[in-house]
Amino acid sequence: MKTSEKFIYNILNSKFKKFLVLFITISAFVGSVMILPTKIVLAKMLPGKSANTYSIYIDTPTGSSIEQTKTVVQCVNNILRKEKAVQDVESYLGLGSPLDYAGLVKGSGFKRSENVAEIVVNLSDKHKRDEKSYMMVHRLRPVIQKTCQNIVKGTNIKMIEQPAGPPTLASVVVELYGQNSTKVRHIASQIASILKQTKGLVDVDIMQDEIYKKFELQVNKEKIIRSGLTIKQVNQILYLAFKGMDIAVKNSGNSPEQVPLFLVLSKKTKNLSTFSKHALEDKLSSLKLMNKKGMMIPVIELVNINKVNSTPTIMSKDLRKMVNITAETDLVSQVYPLLDARSKMKKFFSKNYDVRNTHLFNLQLKDKKTGDIYDLKWDGEMKVTMDTFRDLGAAFIAALILIFLLMVIYYKSFAISGIILLGSFLSIIGVIVGHWVMDIFTTDTFFLTATSLIGFIALMGISSRNSLLLVDFAIGLIEKGMPKRKAIAVATITRAKPIFLTAAAIILASTLLARDPIFGGLGVALIFGTIAAVAVSLMFVPVLMDNTKSIKDTR
Numbered sequence: 001m002k003t004s005e006k007f008i009y010n011i012l013n014s015k016f017k018k019f020l021v022l023f024i025t026i027s028a029f030v031g032s033v034m035i036l037p038t039k040i041v042l043a044k045m046l047p048g049k050s051a052n053t054y055s056i057y058i059d060t061p062t063g064s065s066i067e068q069t070k071t072v073v074q075c076v077n078n079i080l081r082k083e084k085a086v087q088d089v090e091s092y093l094g095l096g097s098p099l100d101y102a103g104l105v106k107g108s109g110f111k112r113s114e115n116v117a118e119i120v121v122n123l124s125d126k127h128k129r130d131e132k133s134y135m136m137v138h139r140l141r142p143v144i145q146k147t148c149q150n151i152v153k154g155t156n157i158k159m160i161e162q163p164a165g166p167p168t169l170a171s172v173v174v175e176l177y178g179q180n181s182t183k184v185r186h187i188a189s190q191i192a193s194i195l196k197q198t199k200g201l202v203d204v205d206i207m208q209d210e211i212y213k214k215f216e217l218q219v220n221k222e223k224i225i226r227s228g229l230t231i232k233q234v235n236q237i238l239y240l241a242f243k244g245m246d247i248a249v250k251n252s253g254n255s256p257e258q259v260p261l262f263l264v265l266s267k268k269t270k271n272l273s274t275f276s277k278h279a280l281e282d283k284l285s286s287l288k289l290m291n292k293k294g295m296m297i298p299v300i301e302l303v304n305i306n307k308v309n310s311t312p313t314i315m316s317k318d319l320r321k322m323v324n325i326t327a328e329t330d331l332v333s334q335v336y337p338l339l340d341a342r343s344k345m346k347k348f349f350s351k352n353y354d355v356r357n358t359h360l361f362n363l364q365l366k367d368k369k370t371g372d373i374y375d376l377k378w379d380g381e382m383k384v385t386m387d388t389f390r391d392l393g394a395a396f397i398a399a400l401i402l403i404f405l406l407m408v409i410y411y412k413s414f415a416i417s418g419i420i421l422l423g424s425f426l427s428i429i430g431v432i433v434g435h436w437v438m439d440i441f442t443t444d445t446f447f448l449t450a451t452s453l454i455g456f457i458a459l460m461g462i463s464s465r466n467s468l469l470l471v472d473f474a475i476g477l478i479e480k481g482m483p484k485r486k487a488i489a490v491a492t493i494t495r496a497k498p499i500f501l502t503a504a505a506i507i508l509a510s511t512l513l514a515r516d517p518i519f520g521g522l523g524v525a526l527i528f529g530t531i532a533a534v535a536v537s538l539m540f541v542p543v544l545m546d547n548t549k550s551i552k553d554t555r
Contacts, residue, residue: 004496008489011539012546025426025540032432036448041435044333044447045385049164049517050132055097056119056144057108061154062210063310064115066094067267068152073117075148076157080121085129085136090120105167106160132444134161138331141202154210158203158328164518165450166384170326171334172201172341173380177322180372181314187365187374188323194348195325198341200332207324209312215280218304227302228291234302241287242270277305326380333447334382345376360386385450392453399460400425407468415548416471423467423541427459427533434528435521438514448521455525462506463533467541469495474545488542496538503530 011017035041056076060069073091080086090097096108096118103109108118123133131139137159149155174191178184188206195204219234239245244264252259264270272279284300291297315322329337338361345363346355353365353374363376400421407417431452439446474491478484506526513523 002493004493005489008492008538008542009485012485012488012542018543018546021539021543025536028429028433029426032429035432035436039336041432041439041448042333042445043335043385043389044449045381045388046164046449046451046518047447047520048132048134048331048444049162050126050134051162052123052126052133054121054123054133054137054162055100055103055108055160056121057096057106057158057160058117058119059156059158059205060115060152061212062113062115062312063212063214064152066114069093069115069117072148072151072155072157073119075151076119076144079140079144079147080119083136083140085123085131087122087124089122092118092120100162105169134331135444137161141330156203156205158205160328163381165381168381168384169324169379170203171329171381172327172338173378173382174325175317175322175377175379176325176374177317177320177377178372178374179321181321183367183372184321184323184374188325190348191325191345191376194344195327195341198327198337198344200329200337201327201341202330203326203328205326207326208315209310211312212310213307214310215277216306216308218306220302220304224302227297228293228295229289229297229302233289234299237287237289237299241265241283277307280305331445334380334385338378338382342378388450389453392450392457396453396457396460399457403460403464411471419541419544419548420464420467420471422544423536424460424463424533426536426540427463427529428456429536430528430530430532431456431459431525433532434524437528438520438524446520446524450521451519452521452525455522456529459526459529459533462502462530463537466495466499466502466533466537469498470537470541471545485546488545492538492542499534499537503534506530 011021036043058069058072058076060072070093073093077089077091080089094112094114094116096103096111096116097120099109111118123129123136126133141159144159145157149157172195174195176184176188176191178187185208188208192204192206195201217238219231221231224231224234236245240247240263244262246260247263248261249258250261272283281300284303284305285298287299288296289299289302315324327337342361342363349355349363349365352369353367356364356366358364358375361378365374365376366372367374403424404417404421407420408414411417432448435446435448435452470491473495474488477487477491482490507530510523510526510530513519514527516523
């Protein structure tokens, strides 16, 4: 008997050695699975993607002037100019940049307001710089926010990276539903405060307009008529004084259409010295209109000034009023900060609300005093992650059932089919341990991603083939009269060569995938999962075959 055959044969003849193989395999399985809840290996939809561009969203408080927004933009640009990897920046004042991959969902292309701006940062090619784009964002975010957010109180600056997968509104999105707008606004600010205190979450923002004080001008129709003027004249001079307007046209030989002449007052002339009713009255007093009799009438005599609250935009979804609270993750998975924030919310809101769990992680808050109900739903990249892992999990279970049924039909034995299936499933040991090993040797966190699960599902067929070759050949030898244990040992060593060759081909082909930032999880799952599948097929499966009564000794 060859040395390798004798090695397997000795294991099968010793109860202690068989127990040791079973114990080591089961311990490896339990240990690898426990890596996930202990957060040694973290799960994430897709890892960070190093791109050649990223965006910076700037939102000054609602009602801020374009000059205030421009000041914040200039502050950010001054910091970006010091970066060697930054080739150029594109600043869009009062609007978002032209639609890009992320902006399609985030709605940046639909921004039209003086209090918003977007900066598109273009970097040198990712293959020619050492620092990855998401590491640069991680480094610059606290610097930019600390330096520039306080220029205009209430400013929110968000760093937006190009998504590695399907674009979402944000990494973590909390949808808050309720009919009482005032209470919803208050609860939203409390949720945002909890998210800001949660480790790993940054760029927390509430997608709603701030309520601010403003002056409302109401025309006095009776005074206008008595003065011999029209409402149109009053509206035109007000627009001319504070906004500007077309007052005439010019014909040009270079243009087939008339060229409008736009008139606007200088900034110094149209700006108020202070935000007060007295300053506005002084400005309106300087504006005068001539009536039909040639008399100059001050505009202040024709309007009434009222200080009122602004009217915020009402957001709704599925015919229900709602507010979005968004947050981005900083080089971490979305799931773990979410679970942390959710537990904090349950504890915080339980003082004044009856908190009830609804679908998955969603919560429902019922006011103990009024009985009003507020629904809190989670969305964003976190939801995509959960849905993807759920769907891949369902695909994995379907693959297991299908393989098991095919084996039952072929072998007419549940025990033999279970051995083959168990041998395939235990390749998960290599998948998880492989991610742990890669996380040790990489500077960034090496996440267990959706592509990793795809690799694991693909391994089911490959590892099943290994066990199938082994079992089929052993049964054939036994039917020819060879003793059961010797047949298993001979089959194991005989089929080891094609198993090793298949594994080597898979491992070598997967090394290219392992380098890819997106499909690295798929490559690592195939490499380390294949190694684990080979070890299980050549050690664990023979022990199970020896212990099953479905494979009978024909001697």
